[in-house]
Amino acid sequence: MTADRPWLMRTYSGHSSARASNQLYRNNLAKGQTGLSIAFDLPTQTGYDPDAPEAAGEVGKVGVPVAHLGHMQQLLDGIPVGEMNTSMTINAPAAWMLGLYVANAENQGVESVQLRGTTQNDIVKEYLSRGTYIYPPLPSRRLIVDMVAFCAEWIPKWNPMNVCSYHLQEAGATPVQEIAYSLATAIDVLDAVRESGQVPEDRFAQVCGSISFFVNAGIRFVEETCKMRAFTQMWDRLLAERYGVTDPKLRRFRYGVQVNSLGLTEAQPENNVQRIVLEALGVSLSKNARARSIQLPAWNEALGLPRPWDQQWSLRIQQVLAYETDLLEYDDIFEGSHVIEAKTAELIEESQTELDEILGMGGAFEAIEELKGRLVSSHSERVRRIESGDLPIVGVNRFTETADSPLGGEESILRVDPAVQEQTIAEVNEWRSQRDNDAVKRSLDELRRVAEEGGNIMPPTIDLAHAGGTTGEWAGALREVFGEYRAPTGVAAAAGRGGMGDGLRAVAERVKGLAGGPPRFLVAKPGLDGHSNGAEQIAVAARDAGMEVIYQGIRLVPEQIAAVSRDEDVEVIGLSILSGSHMELIPEVVRLVREAGVDAPVVVGGIIPEADREPLIEAGIAAVYTPKDFELAAIMGDIVDLVESVRKS
Numbered sequence: 001m002t003a004d005r006p007w008l009m010r011t012y013s014g015h016s017s018a019r020a021s022n023q024l025y026r027n028n029l030a031k032g033q034t035g036l037s038i039a040f041d042l043p044t045q046t047g048y049d050p051d052a053p054e055a056a057g058e059v060g061k062v063g064v065p066v067a068h069l070g071h072m073q074q075l076l077d078g079i080p081v082g083e084m085n086t087s088m089t090i091n092a093p094a095a096w097m098l099g100l101y102v103a104n105a106e107n108q109g110v111e112s113v114q115l116r117g118t119t120q121n122d123i124v125k126e127y128l129s130r131g132t133y134i135y136p137p138l139p140s141r142r143l144i145v146d147m148v149a150f151c152a153e154w155i156p157k158w159n160p161m162n163v164c165s166y167h168l169q170e171a172g173a174t175p176v177q178e179i180a181y182s183l184a185t186a187i188d189v190l191d192a193v194r195e196s197g198q199v200p201e202d203r204f205a206q207v208c209g210s211i212s213f214f215v216n217a218g219i220r221f222v223e224e225t226c227k228m229r230a231f232t233q234m235w236d237r238l239l240a241e242r243y244g245v246t247d248p249k250l251r252r253f254r255y256g257v258q259v260n261s262l263g264l265t266e267a268q269p270e271n272n273v274q275r276i277v278l279e280a281l282g283v284s285l286s287k288n289a290r291a292r293s294i295q296l297p298a299w300n301e302a303l304g305l306p307r308p309w310d311q312q313w314s315l316r317i318q319q320v321l322a323y324e325t326d327l328l329e330y331d332d333i334f335e336g337s338h339v340i341e342a343k344t345a346e347l348i349e350e351s352q353t354e355l356d357e358i359l360g361m362g363g364a365f366e367a368i369e370e371l372k373g374r375l376v377s378s379h380s381e382r383v384r385r386i387e388s389g390d391l392p393i394v395g396v397n398r399f400t401e402t403a404d405s406p407l408g409g410e411e412s413i414l415r416v417d418p419a420v421q422e423q424t425i426a427e428v429n430e431w432r433s434q435r436d437n438d439a440v441k442r443s444l445d446e447l448r449r450v451a452e453e454g455g456n457i458m459p460p461t462i463d464l465a466h467a468g469g470t471t472g473e474w475a476g477a478l479r480e481v482f483g484e485y486r487a488p489t490g491v492a493a494a495a496g497r498g499g500m501g502d503g504l505r506a507v508a509e510r511v512k513g514l515a516g517g518p519p520r521f522l523v524a525k526p527g528l529d530g531h532s533n534g535a536e537q538i539a540v541a542a543r544d545a546g547m548e549v550i551y552q553g554i555r556l557v558p559e560q561i562a563a564v565s566r567d568e569d570v571e572v573i574g575l576s577i578l579s580g581s582h583m584e585l586i587p588e589v590v591r592l593v594r595e596a597g598v599d600a601p602v603v604v605g606g607i608i609p610e611a612d613r614e615p616l617i618e619a620g621i622a623a624v625y626t627p628k629d630f631e632l633a634a635i636m637g638d639i640v641d642l643v644e645s646v647r648k649s
Helices: 018-030 069-073 094-107 123-130 136-156 166-170 173-198 201-208 222-242 270-281 308-324 336-362 366-389 419-434 438-454 458-467 472-483 504-512 533-544 557-568 582-595 610-618 632-648
Strands: 008-010 037-038 085-089 114-121 162-164 212-217 255-259 291-295 520-524 548-551 572-577 602-606 622-624
Touching: 008 308, 018 037, 018 069, 018 308, 069 094, 069 173, 069 582, 085 094, 085 270, 085 572, 094 114, 094 136, 094 472, 114 610, 123 136, 123 366, 136 173, 136 201, 136 472, 162 166, 162 173, 162 557, 162 610, 166 212, 166 419, 166 520, 173 201, 173 212, 173 222, 173 336, 201 222, 201 419, 212 222, 222 336, 255 270, 255 472, 366 582, 419 572, 438 472, 458 472, 504 533, 504 610, 504 632, 520 557, 533 548, 533 602, 533 632, 557 572, 557 582, 572 582, 572 632, 582 610, 602 632, 610 622, 622 632
Parallel strands: 008 291, 037 085, 085 114, 162 212, 212 255, 255 291, 520 548, 520 572, 572 602, 602 622
Antiparallel strands: none
16 A cells, blocks of 8 residues: 655754844754754744843843744755745734734745645634733734735745644643643634625635644653544534534645644653653554644753754654654555544543533633633642652652762753844844835824734734834734734732642641741743743742732833832742843843842742753842742742841841
């Protein structure tokens, strides 16, 4: 029989600058990668130019800065965009990045109808888990609808929305929640596209076929296999019954995957290699539910930014699976399996119940606060099971004895040169000085007009890209029209829901007996990092332990944290940061807090290399926690110790 064709092989990558990332992409393509997956830095993801105050310390850290058409040209230099399949992990500014991509292609003589690729463009999961949102839910949905409608007419080979359950699992979603929340989001968008009147009825089935998904695959690869089979069957049925799609090809559940980064460990990180391999099996073994695009994380992502060699290792894992094994040579090997079919049916039934409940609340966009609370609660339960040992993690809470790893050391991660930010700012200022600023103003005025009057946002977006507008200008113009949004934290909904272990219960007893009452604990996330899972779990644990917790969500500038610490008269400040900007932002927070007259001790948690621990201590940090410090009861005990020491002094 004819072997199935391999999936698209990608590595999620980008850092420092457009030129540096372009070299990385070309090297990866030369090594056998078959598609691009662009990682943007946090200022780009949240709609800021590199010189915006909010971008300080974040430029080029977790992805590539793309502020204007020149950057897009540099990023894709020498890469045939008419032939390449490009995935862009971008959400709130997805329309802008697609506009830049189209404008760059047009400058190369490539028509938009030739372009193939995907924009993630799932804002619901940003509100629930990842945090790189800008605008309120309904205007955000309108931007997605406009992109879907525009692509249906002008970029028919493009997937305008990649419904992303990946970050839902990272935020604690169970397989049932992952399926239900994702399908609810897709339904919301497809209903809104139909209601907008922008797509003729005879083209709506094609729109349904253009919606793709981006999922997560955890270590329980039998359950993950069944999850993907459930997803596939439910999507097929949904498109047939709700939208009347008759062509089976347009009802295919088309998905890409990155396997679970939440399960990657700082302790014994070499174990991450076998985790990645096993997780890849969950989305590749079942032909009827096989991923059409896979990108695998690197073994050392819990330590810091992977090097090119680490990404090559992940690519080679895919290539061995696809070309050395025989998994592509057979029909679906699970057909007729009573175990697989029973588990799949169970997931379908439970997910449909959850989905119906969400639709009964008005859909995913209306139910954001409730869904966020459920995710934080699910994650709290996961953390509790790790602490108790009910959920074993090799090298973390079981089999912790280890020899020194030859893979360790500070040279095992890539560090972005701090000079990148100043260089990028200088380049953007030069770009602004050389463009036709009158043309940019006209384009921005037209963008605002269309946004206010309800026209499709894509034509003026592409026009602004050609005129030389910037990411911050595009996003800023729409901020003026739509306003900004603060998503719910889910902490209040989750506090008290989970059972406390003995350790946290003991801390709660200590707190009850503290002279002076319960501690006032500020949990804060400086910078643009939206990965809030850790901060949320600290806040929930502190509330369960009886502390008074002040947590205002993500993306705070240092000045805001200092003001809150002063106004709320806090006794301990806990900062969470995972974007690699800790050496720039944390000392600045400490400086401003002390200038505000607050002497509360400051602790820090996040992905912080060992070499940075001592400099942070010297900068005034009382304690540094990294992913290996997973026992929340121990951390809460440390917080109480700090409070007692301050109160006695």
